[in-house]
Amino acid sequence: MVLKDAPWQIGNIPGPKQAKILTPLGAAKMIKRAKRPLFIVGSLALETELNGKSLMDYAIEIANGGRIPVVAVAHTPKGFSERGFQPDAYMPLINIIDRLRDADWKGVKGEGQHDLVVCLGVLYYIGSQGLSTLKHFAPWLKTITLCRFFHPNAYMSFPNMKDEEWRRYLDELIEELK
Amino acid sequence: MEELKKGGVFTISDLQNIRISIGKIIEEEEEWEPMGPTPMPSIATLRNWDFKLLNRYKPFYAPVCDLCCLCTYGKCDLTAGKKGACGIKIDAQQGRMFLLISLLGCSAHEAHGRHLLREMIKKHGEEVPIDFGAEVNVEAPLTRLICGIRPKTISDYEEVFDYIEEQIAQLADSLHPGQESSYMDFESKALHLGMLDSLSKEATDVVQIACFGMPSSHAGGGPDVHLVDVGFGTIDTNKPVVLVIGHNVTPAADISDYMMENELEDVIELAGICCTALDLTRYNQRAKIVSALGRQLRVIRAGLADVIVVDEQCIRADVVELAQRVHSPVIATNDKALHGLEDRTYDEPDEIVADLATEKVPGVVILDPDRVGEVAVKTAMKVKKRRKTLRIILSDEEFKNLVGECVQCDECTRACPNGLEIGEAMAEAVKGIVEPLSDLFDPCVGCGRCEEVCKKHIPIVDVITKAAYPGIKEEKGKARVGRGPVWDTEIREVGAPIVLGTIPGVIAPVGCGNYPKGTKDVWLIAKEFAERRYIVTLTGCASIDVALWKDEEGKTLYEKHHGAFDAGGVLNIGSCVSNAHIHGAAIKIASIFARRNLRGNYEEIADYILSRVGACGVAWGAMSDKAASIATGFNRLGVPVIVGPHGSKYRRAYLGRAYKKGDWSLIDARDGTEIYFEPAPEHLMMPCETVEEALPMIAKLCFRPSDTDRGRSIKLTHYIDLSLKYLSIYPPDWHLFVRSETDLPIAKRKELLKKLEDEQGWEIDWKLKKIKEGPIRGYDPSFDPTNLKRLVRKRGEREKG
Numbered sequence A: 001m002v003l004k005d006a007p008w009q010i011g012n013i014p015g016p017k018q019a020k021i022l023t024p025l026g027a028a029k030m031i032k033r034a035k036r037p038l039f040i041v042g043s044l045a046l047e048t049e050l051n052g053k054s055l056m057d058y059a060i061e062i063a064n065g066g067r068i069p070v071v072a073v074a075h076t077p078k079g080f081s082e083r084g085f086q087p088d089a090y091m092p093l094i095n096i097i098d099r100l101r102d103a104d105w106k107g108v109k110g111e112g113q114h115d116l117v118v119c120l121g122v123l124y125y126i127g128s129q130g131l132s133t134l135k136h137f138a139p140w141l142k143t144i145t146l147c148r149f150f151h152p153n154a155y156m157s158f159p160n161m162k163d164e165e166w167r168r169y170l171d172e173l174i175e176e177l178k
Numbered sequence B: 001m002e003e004l005k006k007g008g009v010f011t012i013s014d015l016q017n018i019r020i021s022i023g024k025i026i027e028e029e030e031e032w033e034p035m036g037p038t039p040m041p042s043i044a045t046l047r048n049w050d051f052k053l054l055n056r057y058k059p060f061y062a063p064v065c066d067l068c069c070l071c072t073y074g075k076c077d078l079t080a081g082k083k084g085a086c087g088i089k090i091d092a093q094q095g096r097m098f099l100l101i102s103l104l105g106c107s108a109h110e111a112h113g114r115h116l117l118r119e120m121i122k123k124h125g126e127e128v129p130i131d132f133g134a135e136v137n138v139e140a141p142l143t144r145l146i147c148g149i150r151p152k153t154i155s156d157y158e159e160v161f162d163y164i165e166e167q168i169a170q171l172a173d174s175l176h177p178g179q180e181s182s183y184m185d186f187e188s189k190a191l192h193l194g195m196l197d198s199l200s201k202e203a204t205d206v207v208q209i210a211c212f213g214m215p216s217s218h219a220g221g222g223p224d225v226h227l228v229d230v231g232f233g234t235i236d237t238n239k240p241v242v243l244v245i246g247h248n249v250t251p252a253a254d255i256s257d258y259m260m261e262n263e264l265e266d267v268i269e270l271a272g273i274c275c276t277a278l279d280l281t282r283y284n285q286r287a288k289i290v291s292a293l294g295r296q297l298r299v300i301r302a303g304l305a306d307v308i309v310v311d312e313q314c315i316r317a318d319v320v321e322l323a324q325r326v327h328s329p330v331i332a333t334n335d336k337a338l339h340g341l342e343d344r345t346y347d348e349p350d351e352i353v354a355d356l357a358t359e360k361v362p363g364v365v366i367l368d369p370d371r372v373g374e375v376a377v378k379t380a381m382k383v384k385k386r387r388k389t390l391r392i393i394l395s396d397e398e399f400k401n402l403v404g405e406c407v408q409c410d411e412c413t414r415a416c417p418n419g420l421e422i423g424e425a426m427a428e429a430v431k432g433i434v435e436p437l438s439d440l441f442d443p444c445v446g447c448g449r450c451e452e453v454c455k456k457h458i459p460i461v462d463v464i465t466k467a468a469y470p471g472i473k474e475e476k477g478k479a480r481v482g483r484g485p486v487w488d489t490e491i492r493e494v495g496a497p498i499v500l501g502t503i504p505g506v507i508a509p510v511g512c513g514n515y516p517k518g519t520k521d522v523w524l525i526a527k528e529f530a531e532r533r534y535i536v537t538l539t540g541c542a543s544i545d546v547a548l549w550k551d552e553e554g555k556t557l558y559e560k561h562h563g564a565f566d567a568g569g570v571l572n573i574g575s576c577v578s579n580a581h582i583h584g585a586a587i588k589i590a591s592i593f594a595r596r597n598l599r600g601n602y603e604e605i606a607d608y609i610l611s612r613v614g615a616c617g618v619a620w621g622a623m624s625d626k627a628a629s630i631a632t633g634f635n636r637l638g639v640p641v642i643v644g645p646h647g648s649k650y651r652r653a654y655l656g657r658a659y660k661k662g663d664w665s666l667i668d669a670r671d672g673t674e675i676y677f678e679p680a681p682e683h684l685m686m687p688c689e690t691v692e693e694a695l696p697m698i699a700k701l702c703f704r705p706s707d708t709d710r711g712r713s714i715k716l717t718h719y720i721d722l723s724l725k726y727l728s729i730y731p732p733d734w735h736l737f738v739r740s741e742t743d744l745p746i747a748k749r750k751e752l753l754k755k756l757e758d759e760q761g762w763e764i765d766w767k768l769k770k771i772k773e774g775p776i777r778g779y780d781p782s783f784d785p786t787n788l789k790r791l792v793r794k795r796g797e798r799e800k801g
């Protein structure tokens, strides 16, 4: 049985500062409390289905429920346009991370730098690298991850889970955001 | 002393206060070109150029580890701005780590070259001429550019390697605690190492082309090089198989010579993995390439080899253990990788063969490459008889039992670099559905980590190989052999269309096989751009992996596309050291087409390339330290590089920020005016998450400020088209690259003008179908972009134009 808060990729042990476990309720509270949250949706959202429902659909429900601006990364614009959803921005993951570490950047809506980043569906290891950048170089930011893989470089992360439990987590989060 | 130089007579009593050093006679070099400002630059000579790059393309760090343990004060926690006991911060520490990575990469190329040169001088003497035929006058553009030397014989490279080694020692020193402290300076040093890496590669390839008669522009070279067999399925296992692995071709060449001298070419199968295989096929066109590096573990474990000969770099650390499992003896041939084996260099060959063939020893070391051939061939012949009865691929029964053992614990998935869902595939195999398991064969990078964690001790790699075996047996591709230098005559033809943009770019898929989703992606990259009539230049593992895939007509890209350095070409330049010729092609555009002086003139040439040569390196499976130094060498010369998502673990990228106007200013060399320009190229080194993301990005990184409107419209067409094809959207920033309506492709001009008006608020004169207001700058066909103030033309030059 995989530990709930062990790095999902076994060797991905960054250092003394590691994420705490996030619950759906905790995630909903952080999203609601944030002044300028941002939602990054990555490539795995296109490939993942939970009980026949695409992770893209979960992403859209979370974005709508939490009224969070969305940055589509990798080739997720494809999945969003198929669903008639217009993300607020498109750019590669590395570029949004670079903007988030720039204190002068004004955010995807031009209203100011973000204070919370929510990640879903980003390829694990490149996502972990991006979270590491933000941990070290963007002290104004909190980062949370909603995948079923524990991300030690995040501020808070959903634990390691099997699909069924993860589906419950996402449903609960969507419910809380309503 | 003038007398002395001219060869005049002098008497010792004439000399006062003069030190005479005997040992090397330095001949006065003929004046082939005036010497530029920076021959043999030392570590700070090009710092200003580096800082220009780094201020536009800011170092971006993604630490893999938050700690430092490089001295006994440590481990120090450097998280989020905490300083280590020596005072260093996390950004500088990341720069330091990247410098270390580049140091390892450059050292590998340099030491390979130095070793090769020594062997070649021992064997052929110092005077082997560097003559690449009538089409290649600029034989060594990097050597000329960096060192100010025009090499005539291989011994001219002694001085080049001396220079690189001295620089390597200085740079290694700067890594020590208490030395360099600024991340910008660490980066400048890494760029220096990248440049030295490119020089090392060129030096190595020039020496091996000259000594082994590898293709250049003599008959049968360049676009006309032969095709060779690639793939598991091309190996005739009815014959004794000698398998060579690594990067230094000397022992493999000796094996080939021995086979030829003893008329064993039809009797023995000589095949290789990785760059040694690529270089071997440049020497012996009957040799075969089994695979790139990513399959090393699987090729060894599949038991193809009756003897394995390893030289240097990218050899698995457990090669002897793996080989023992399948009863393949190992011969180590390079003192940098001895694998704990006994040195038997000077023993009688037959004694060594007997010990290897009877498995008295698992392997031996033979350090004289001229003694490897006989032992390897004789061993393979003997071992073959004994191994004939071995069955190495799992039986159906064994396969069934093993997949039944799996408890779907997911530990293998957690250990797998690509997170492959092995347990799920095993569960399907239990039901008799093997496709999910066989589908894992290509995305598997062959690391073996899954097996290290499986509590059920399932030989997962063998299980996947068994599932995929019917397909693997049929894997038969074709690759062009590495052609080496791009010809000067080719550059004369394409220099203008590249600089003007009508050939929209040179795309260089290079490097290793740490792909996120298998080899097919690198094939897709090469195919997309070749079909769009870019020039595709491949080297290293990428050049092998593309040869594994065929189109509907059963043709590989090498069979479908021509091999000339021209629009639509798919060129195998050669092994990793050969990729210096891609730098070389860019440099030759500046020197042959634009007539810039090369000699000791690095900064000016790099400035030219950055502003005018639309080229982009793609190391989609970048894995090694060498790949990092290769990329950094491209970067200092002004060529951007994209790496796959695993490349994010190099922990450093160079990213431009298109939204910061101040970062994007150039000087018009005609009169010194400062011009704000579009972000072209936008980034210098970046990882992409998926190939779909990378494809439009590669096209984007080919924009250059010098593009003519026709060239720009072609580049824009591909950028938009690739984005629509793979992302289903218009690129959000395509408008940044529009300078005037003539930059827009004619067929779509109206539609695009409308988009500019509606989405970007640009002012359009619809009567004249012209843009009135909006672009970052207007299109000026005689714009002469430079980043260097000193290149602003003086009044007289200006009047001449």
Ligand code: SF4
Pocket: B068, B069, B070, B071, B072, B073, B074, B075, B076, B084, B085, B086, B087, B088, B177
């Ligand atoms: S080199 Fe500096 S940061 Fe690293 S362990 Fe030593 S004191 Fe700490």
Ligand code: SF4
Pocket: B405, B406, B407, B408, B409, B410, B411, B412, B413, B422, B423, B426, B453, B454, B455, B456, B457, B458, B460
């Ligand atoms: S680690 Fe072994 S038992 Fe566990 S899922 Fe993987 S193959 Fe099965």
Ligand code: SF4
Pocket: B412, B415, B416, B417, B418, B419, B420, B422, B443, B444, B445, B446, B447, B448, B449, B450, B451, B460, B461
């Ligand atoms: S050998 Fe293949 S399946 Fe196993 S961990 Fe490595 S990449 Fe994954």
